[in-house]
Amino acid sequence: MSFEQQKTFFIETFGCQMNLHDSEKVAGSLVSQGYRQVLSAEDADLIFYNTCSIRDKAEQKVFSRLANFKRLSKMGKKFAVIGCVAQQEGERIFERAPHVSLVAGSASYRNLPEMLVQIERGERATGLDDRNTEETFETEFTARTNPHRGYITIIEGCDKFCAYCVVPYTRGRERSRTSESVLEEARRIVDSGLTEIQLLGQNVNSYCDPLGRRSFAELLAEVGHLAGVRRVRFTTSHPRHFTREIVEAIDTVPTLCDHVHLPIQSGSSRVLDAMAREYTREQYMERISWIRAAKHRTISLTTDIIVGFPGETQEEFELTMSLLEEAQFDAVFSFKYSPRPNTPALVMENAISEEEKTRRLAVLNDRQREIQRVNYARHVGQVVEAMVEGYQTAREQVTGRTSQNKPLNFTVPVGVAAPAVGGYVQVRVVRSHPNSLVGEMCLAEEAEETPAAYSVI
Numbered sequence: 001m002s003f004e005q006q007k008t009f010f011i012e013t014f015g016c017q018m019n020l021h022d023s024e025k026v027a028g029s030l031v032s033q034g035y036r037q038v039l040s041a042e043d044a045d046l047i048f049y050n051t052c053s054i055r056d057k058a059e060q061k062v063f064s065r066l067a068n069f070k071r072l073s074k075m076g077k078k079f080a081v082i083g084c085v086a087q088q089e090g091e092r093i094f095e096r097a098p099h100v101s102l103v104a105g106s107a108s109y110r111n112l113p114e115m116l117v118q119i120e121r122g123e124r125a126t127g128l129d130d131r132n133t134e135e136t137f138e139t140e141f142t143a144r145t146n147p148h149r150g151y152i153t154i155i156e157g158c159d160k161f162c163a164y165c166v167v168p169y170t171r172g173r174e175r176s177r178t179s180e181s182v183l184e185e186a187r188r189i190v191d192s193g194l195t196e197i198q199l200l201g202q203n204v205n206s207y208c209d210p211l212g213r214r215s216f217a218e219l220l221a222e223v224g225h226l227a228g229v230r231r232v233r234f235t236t237s238h239p240r241h242f243t244r245e246i247v248e249a250i251d252t253v254p255t256l257c258d259h260v261h262l263p264i265q266s267g268s269s270r271v272l273d274a275m276a277r278e279y280t281r282e283q284y285m286e287r288i289s290w291i292r293a294a295k296h297r298t299i300s301l302t303t304d305i306i307v308g309f310p311g312e313t314q315e316e317f318e319l320t321m322s323l324l325e326e327a328q329f330d331a332v333f334s335f336k337y338s339p340r341p342n343t344p345a346l347v348m349e350n351a352i353s354e355e356e357k358t359r360r361l362a363v364l365n366d367r368q369r370e371i372q373r374v375n376y377a378r379h380v381g382q383v384v385e386a387m388v389e390g391y392q393t394a395r396e397q398v399t400g401r402t403s404q405n406k407p408l409n410f411t412v413p414v415g416v417a418a419p420a421v422g423g424y425v426q427v428r429v430v431r432s433h434p435n436s437l438v439g440e441m442c443l444a445e446e447a448e449e450t451p452a453a454y455s456v457i
């Protein structure tokens with residue numbers, strides 16, 4: 001088939017890193033079926049939206065995209081809606097947007113080749129009934145789009161059923177891959193030239209090796225020991241399954257990054273119980289004390305918080321505020337509670353008004369910004385390692401990231417070539433903002449003279 005005759009596809013992704021990586025796998029699968037990826041919907045024969053339904057706003061985006069691009073269906077282009085909105089809305093999507101040909105949830109992606117044949121024949125295809133599967137979506141054909149980080153899904157789905165969350169309904173039950181297949185994929189990633197690996201799962205630390213060979217912490221350490229791996233990250237951890245063994249692995253395996261993302265959701269044990277989170281504030285703080293007690297590393301801690309969960313009183317919100325002071329997070333992803341279909345919280349009493357949720361969110365974000373201003377300022381004067389992620393040509397800066405996952409943008413001395421994307425350099429931090437650091441790249445000799453200081457906070 002000539003280049004011009006080849007069928008083309010475009011894929012737009014909404015939502016979390018799991019979705020971004022699913023899109024890489026879907027794209028790889030399409031390429032292996034003879035399709036070619038293009039960078040705009042206008043240029044594509046087949047348009048994929050990989051959707052997110054975690055909050056209402058995320059969900060609305062796909063319907064506005066479909067409405068905007070309806071005219072393209074008259075030109076013979078086909079539309080596919082995949083991911084969480086697809087799973088949640090199912091065939092109702094065909095009613096709302098009749099120009100859609102394929103609707104599939106993430107548990108069905110391994111059947112994509114068959115579904116593609118169906119839509120090529122002019123039929124509609126659905127993949128909605130596979131959520132009870134034991135199988136994971138393993139494909140050899142991942143089209144990795146991140147130029148410096150290789151994602152590996154180690155566990156799919158979620159069995160936690162937090163009262164506010166759609167994920168267990170959209171992504172189905174938890175299923176882990178064998179640790180052998182994870183290690184094999186990690187080796188392939190390193191062979192392809194990437195040195196940073198991120199292990200992914202909605203609930204990454206409930207990982208349970210189907211062959212019982214390795215615990216999550218052992219797998220983490222073993223990925224970190226692979227030749228050629230420079231940085232290993234993992235997300236998202238659930239406090240209930242967060243063990244001392246994970247801290248021990250980070251503390252002793254130098255390639256494991258100094259960062260843990262551990263969503264708390266609320267500082268009130270009463271609210272945590274209503275959310276069905278399976279831990280108390282005290283148990284969460286105990287895990288933080290393990291993280292802070294690491295002997296060799298200063299591990300940065302970030303979290304997710306929901307404000308305005310049904311029934312959250314002003315006093316309970318203040319407990320979340322006092323938790324911010326105690327925990328001293330380096331980043332907080334904060335959200336107004338958003339009622340989601342099928343979830344138990346949908347019918348809970350004492351809903352908090354939109355206005356009050358907005359107020360609580362602003363109070364929380366204002367305080368957290370100040371905490372971060374202080375935390376980030378502690379880096380000024382330190383020399384830290386940055387991985388190069390790209391360039392901001394207008395500001396003549398290189399964009400990078402520290403092991404603690406902090407953005408570090410830096411200038412390069414006059415006459416020195418800018419380092420390549422994916423490379424590692426030592427950078428002296430000269431300024432800080434509440435969400436990023438600014439620095440100057442060190443020359444090789446200078447970096448050797450200055451002891452690298454990772455210890456902050």
Ligand code: 5AD
Pocket residue numbers: 054055164165166263265304305306335336337338339340
């Ligand atoms: N409303 C608001 N935030 C939510 N999250 C998940 N579900 C909801 C919801 N219904 C947030 C949680 C989770 C993050 C990924 O999204 O904080 O950790």
Ligand code: SF4
Pocket residue numbers: 158159160161162165166167168202203238
């Ligand atoms: Fe949702 Fe809770 Fe599962 Fe996280 S652990 S994906 S918040 S149900």
